[in-house]
Amino acid sequence: MASPSSQTSSVGVEGASVDASVRLPGLYFAAAAAVWLVVGTALSVIAAFKLHSPAFLADCEWLTYGRVRAAESAVLTYGWGFNAAFAIVIWLMARLAQAEVRRPVTLVVSGVFWNLGVLLGSVGILGGHGTAVEGLEFPAYVNVILFAAYAWIAIWALLTFRARRSPHVFISQWYLVLALLWFPWVFSLAHLLLVVDPVKGVMQPLVQTWYAHSLFLFWFGGVGVAALYYLAAKLTGRSIAHYHLSTLGFWLLVIFGAWAGPARLVGAPVPAWVVSLGIAMSMVLLVVVCVWAFNLVPTLARAAAVVRQEASYRFVAVGVVALLVAQVASVLLSFRGVAELLQFTFVQSALTQLNHYGFFSMVAFGTLYVMVPRITGRSWPVPSLVGFHFWSSLLGCLASVVALSIAGYKQGVGLNRLPMGDGAVPTPLIDVLQSIQPYLFTQTSAMVLLVAGHVAFLVNLGWMAAGCCSSCLPAPSSLPNASKAA
Amino acid sequence: MNRIALLFLGLFAALAASWTGVILVNQGSVGRLARVVDANEGLAFPQPMPGLAEQGHLVYQDLGCAACHTQQVRRPGFGIDDKRGWGDRHSVARDYILEPRVLIGSHRIGPDLRNVGQRKDGQEGRDGREWHYRHLYDPQLTSPGSVMPSFRFLFETRKIVGEPSPKAIQGLLPASSQPPAGYEIVPTVRAERLVSYLLSLKDSYAYPEAANVYVAKSETQGGAAAEGAKK
Amino acid sequence: MSSHDQESTRPLGDGSDASLQSVHADLTANKPEPKDGYSMLPLFLLGLLSAVIFVGSIYFVHYRGGVDPLVYDERFDPKTAAKSATVATVDPIAAGKRLYNQPGACATCHQVNGQGVAGVFPPLAASEWVSGSDERLIRLVLHGLVGEIKVKGNTYNGAMPGFGLGSGFNWSDERVAHVLTYIRSEWGNAAPAVDVAKVTAIRTQATAGRTKPWTAVELEAVP
Known part of the structure; x- marks a missing residue:
């Protein structure tokens, strides 16, 4: 048992046996996530490159821009995002319930099905079977596989939650339950209403934004914020500041958050009141942001001097900042005056990047960097790669967000404002796009940087997993929990 | 345990509330919009897409055109869609009710295409078809500097067997893109469908709800004053 | 701010998950006594929440467009505009x-x-x-x-x-x-x-x- 004064996150005896029981599924989902991450960001590079050099790979129908963009989004969401989230959910649920994972192999089997579904779906998109629905790009048949695979993982997690030992339900568990319950509902409803028997007319974009917004805010947001609360406490060895406020933030998010989706449809041919309601509801999210800030920032800031050098702490700190900035920015961007200028532009891409990468992916990296050494009982084989991964992710994300924001602002001005002077005619779209080429090129470079960091992450993780497997496989007795479950 | 029951119940209530408020209520109104029958013309609007265009809609969908092109015209004064000639009026919900997959899009890397059929109709050869073929074959031919990728894979270079195809498009292409002698470049069925779809895109009918736009007070007062002066 | 923060976070005992749970359980059960400055935070949040709900309600009422499925311009109000709106006439x-x-x-x-x-x-x-x-x-x-x-x-x-x-x-x-x-x-x-x-x-x-x-x-x- 580590001494409490060490300030680093120490693991109790119970924690060690729980961690060991997470080893198999945790490592599986982490590795799958890392592979999809590299694939997904490679697709990002291709898509980003095509934006300034349209002739690149133009003769290959499978790699035409529209398909690469859809596949990229699907791979990063369902491949990287979900696998990472599954790893985090399993580990956090088990640790917070202080219960060992039972039947870890079934989780891996579910995971295999999930990843087969993602593989099938991504190839399907590139082959032209995509639905073209943002956030639900996979062909119809894939969604069924995903749902079945998800169902078992979620049921397992909720059973673990039910078997928890501590009477107190920590705020992370609230957020995890939120994520686990919310996703299957919105996913199945969106699948039914958009893919199986599509609703009529503009109901489709309405259901789509409702789904995409819920998916981000409640699934990725739920898992990410759960991990943030847990890591903030564990990394600093201190309780969460103003902890009693955390449930207020939780309920405000749950009650108001789901209504905010249609705020993205400003100016679209959907009834004006739906959009106005969405904008009004999204304002309440500012209070939620304040609660997160009051809870997480002081907690993390307090121990900054001690643990700043820890990689996971750095990832988590970046994640918190990105979460707060992105949430405030998305409220601001939904205001009609702002949306008039910046809707349909790369500023929206920048916001997505900040949300999905700056917040969720950074938090996921931070969690995995804490989790994987714990569950394998090993340290990272190449520590320098961890630092490289952090800096490439941070710089890549920052460069990408800044470049896309500037590009998007210029694009918005060109698209939606008449040049000065009497009788001015709109700037031709081609000129607008030409004027932002340098920023799009920066975006490509940023994506290349991200790929490099992700390869470093994959190498480190693969090395560790290989070492772990080779030491475990010959002597199954060294893995008592896994063998008991099997 | 009570608090856990509360948690589950609260989550369910919140989900059900947002579902009802955002989706169900609208499904009952917007989701049930019907076509408008115009007695003057003896037709119902919107009119169904021609068969070839409906198949082209699937090509548009599977190539991911919606990644760069929106299909929603914003109202005059909100952006400058009207000044760009992207449509005579803003889009309304009824425009979309017959479309199997509504692709209003969220990025404008290219122009809005809601009324692209109107823009090219009757212009630039064979009702705009030739323009679209040239543009799809190589966007630089029609729009130098465009970042749109070429869709050359929608065309087929094949040996002329017997009579040259009347659909062949190499005559529209510059010398650098000419096929070898004895060969011709023809659009595939998918290209024909896609172009038919693009040409079918025009929201010309003025639904009554398209007039539901705000008129600034000063304008209405000015109008009333002018009317008063006439009297 | 920082002095209050220090008071508001506690060490997690031996750092295990069990102690994490118990410390936070204790924090929930026994809300910290209101101290000068510390009690400002809930007040601030309450004020912000009220303000945001107030502004949000006004925004929605102002831009509700008659809660009409056929209104796409948020500033348009079918009630006041009904008179001036022209009946669809045929040219x-x-x-x-x-x-x-x-x-x-x-x-x-x-x-x-x-x-x-x-x-x-x-x-x-x-x-x-x-x-x-x-x-x-x-x-x-x-x-x-x-x-x-x-x-x-x-x-x-x-x-x-x-x-x-x-x-x-x-x-x-x-x-x-x-x-x-x-x-x-x-x-x-x-x-x-x-x-x-x-x-x-x-x-x-x-x-x-x-x-x-x-x-x-x-x-x-x-x-």
Whole structure:
């Protein structure tokens, strides 16, 4: 048992046996996530490159821009995002319930099905079977596989939650339950209403934004914020500041958050009141942001001097900042005056990047960097790669967000404002796009940087997993929990 | 345990509330919009897409055109869609009710295409078809500097067997893109469908709800004053 | 701020998950005593929440667009705008042009340019029949015409079907009025528009019960 004064996150005896029981599924989902991450960001590079050099790979129908963009989004969401989230959910649920994972192999089997579904779906998109629905790009048949695979993982997690030992339900568990319950509902409803028997007319974009917004805010947001609360406490060895406020933030998010989706449809041919309601509801999210800030920032800031050098702490700190900035920015961007200028532009891409990468992916990296050494009982084989991964992710994300924001602002001005002077005619779209080429090129470079960091992450993780497997496989007795479950 | 029951119940209530408020209520109104029958013309609007265009809609969908092109015209004064000639009026919900997959899009890397059929109709050869073929074959031919990728894979270079195809498009292409002698470049069925779809895109009918736009007070007062002066 | 923060976080005992749970359970059960400054935070959040709900409500009420599924402009209020909103009116010229060019209708014989076909179909452009008395013109279109007719000095002999209600085309009075308004204003013609009420009056009163086509002689008797 580590001494409490060490300030680093120490693991109790119970924690060690729980961690060991997470080893198999945790490592599986982490590795799958890392592979999809590299694939997904490679697709990002291709898509980003095509934006300034349209002739690149133009003769290959499978790699035409529209398909690469859809596949990229699907791979990063369902491949990287979900696998990472599954790893985090399993580990956090088990640790917070202080219960060992039972039947870890079934989780891996579910995971295999999930990843087969993602593989099938991504190839399907590139082959032209995509639905073209943002956030639900996979062909119809894939969604069924995903749902079945998800169902078992979620049921397992909720059973673990039910078997928890501590009477107190920590705020992370609230957020995890939120994520686990919310996703299957919105996913199945969106699948039914958009893919199986599509609703009529503009109901489709309405259901789509409702789904995409819920998916981000409640699934990725739920898992990410759960991990943030847990890591903030564990990394600093201190309780969460103003902890009693955390449930207020939780309920405000749950009650108001789901209504905010249609705020993205400003100016679209959907009834004006739906959009106005969405904008009004999204304002309440500012209070939620304040609660997160009051809870997480002081907690993390307090121990900054001690643990700043820890990689996971750095990832988590970046994640918190990105979460707060992105949430405030998305409220601001939904205001009609702002949306008039910046809707349909790369500023929206920048916001997505900040949300999905700056917040969720950074938090996921931070969690995995804490989790994987714990569950394998090993340290990272190449520590320098961890630092490289952090800096490439941070710089890549920052460069990408800044470049896309500037590009998007210029694009918005060109698209939606008449040049000065009497009788001015709109700037031709081609000129607008030409004027932002340098920023799009920066975006490509940023994506290349991200790929490099992700390869470093994959190498480190693969090395560790290989070492772990080779030491475990010959002597199954060294893995008592896994063998008991099997 | 009570608090856990509360948690589950609260989550369910919140989900059900947002579902009802955002989706169900609208499904009952917007989701049930019907076509408008115009007695003057003896037709119902919107009119169904021609068969070839409906198949082209699937090509548009599977190539991911919606990644760069929106299909929603914003109202005059909100952006400058009207000044760009992207449509005579803003889009309304009824425009979309017959479309199997509504692709209003969220990025404008290219122009809005809601009324692209109107823009090219009757212009630039064979009702705009030739323009679209040239543009799809190589966007630089029609729009130098465009970042749109070429869709050359929608065309087929094949040996002329017997009579040259009347659909062949190499005559529209510059010398650098000419096929070898004895060969011709023809659009595939998918290209024909896609172009038919693009040409079918025009929201010309003025639904009554398209007039539901705000008129600034000063304008209405000015109008009333002018009317008063006439009297 | 930082001094309060230090007080507001506690060490997690041995750092295990169990102690994490118990410390936070304790924090929830025994809310920290309100100290100077510390109690400001919930107050601030309460104030912010109220403000945001207040602003949000006003925003929604202001931009609700009548909670109408057919309003896409958030500033539009169906209640106040109902009076000024124009009832969808038909442009008679545009509607008439569509009717004129309908397959099988006027343009089939009189041509799109209104010139007719020399010797077979009389022209409409600059025709004294078109720009002259609307009484005759309405009757002609309602019920049709047979036999010889002299237009612009040339004599034509043919048969024109009726277009009015009850005839083969069964056009409403509005349509008849629109198409007549169109031909009277197109191709250099500049005669006044034809009133729908006049068409209705002629059909239901002056010529009530008539089904057979007119002859030019009969029409010339009409003022």
